[in-house]
Structures are given as structure tokens and as C-alpha cells.
Amino acid sequence: MKVLTRSRRVRSALKSVLGRMTDVDRRALESVVVRVFCETAWSVYGLAGSINESAGELRPLYPDLNFNDLECRGQIRFRLHLCRMYSDGALRGVVAHEFAHAVRASRRRKGTLADWFKAVMADRRYWHEERQADALAASWGFAREIRSMRNEHRKVIGPFVLAHEPEIRRRMVRRWEWDERRAAEIFSVSSSGDGTSVSLP
Ligand SMILES: [Zn+2]
16 A cells, blocks of 8 residues: 655554554455555536535546456545544544445455445435444444544534635646646637647657
8 A cells, every 4th residue: 555645643643553454354455455645636526516525535546547347456546625623533533434444345245346436425325324434433443532523523624615615626726727727728628710620748
């Protein structure tokens, strides 16, 4: 499992959770998660474009664009701007919760890891999986941290996003515009003419 973040708080939370897991569970985690990385930009999800309030997420990772289910592995993304709002204890809860998803994925009885992701991302299974991941993390000794994570999500993250939503959305739009300008520069998209001529560098 490659840790691709320099964030000291995230690295220290990862270390402390790994230190309290059993060898068997650590190996199970490593069999699923290829890399752990951080993101700093706000994002939205779903058709309604709700602002993503998850500080951590276990997501599928494919080696290439063939999306072969047999080659599917996992990766954990942490959102630094949300991690920063959690106390150290709650952040350990976030890490333990994501690790618990991965261990549960490795214990699946049938199908590929890709099948597991598809089933869990379906609405009906999602909340069940959330509860089970919390329970497994609690069994590793993180019950207090999981409670802090849930409490702080309700009392800190939710209200923050609600109070700052227009500003967060403006910031996302500025970022998309910047990305677009950057892409136009890189690919020298001609705005004159029919707008379809693109010259690759
Ligand atoms: Zn979860």
C-alpha cells in the first residue's frame, strides 16, 4: 500500500490505525488497497450535484482503461479540506472506517472486488456497509474515534458545508474555468474558425 501524501496528520492517523490492527487484518487491507492519496479540491457527486462531505473514500482502481473486473483493486482518497476540520481522534476514526471497508471487501464470499464495489455503491447496501465498517473499526479498538467522527460530521462538517455552500460552488466553478483555460492553452484550441481545430503540442 503506497502512501502518497505528505500530510502529517493523515500519515500519523494511518500509522496509529495500522499499529492497532491485527496482522491478519493488515494483510487483508494490503490485498485490497494499492494506494492512499489526498485531494484538496471540493467536489460534487450524483446527478443533483451535492457537495461531497466524505473526508475519506474507498474507491475502485483499475490498471488501465480496459476496466477489466478481474484486475480491479482499491484506493483510498482523503479530502484534506475536510480532514482538517476533524479532531485528531475523529480523523483516526475516518481512517479506521475506510480500512474496515477494505478488510470487509477482502472477506467477501463471492465475486470479484469489482462486484463488491458495485453492490456496495448501490443505495440499499450502502448504509448496511457503513454500519458494518463502523462495527469492525470499533472491534479494533476505535469505538470512541468512530463516535467522534460521526458527531463531528454532524456538528462541524455538515453545518460548515451548509453555511458556505455558495462560496464552495463558486470556488469549484473557478477551478473548472481554470482547468478549461489550461486545457485550451495546452492544446492550443482555436477559438476562431469553426472551433473544431485542435493542434496537439
Ligand atoms: Zn464508509
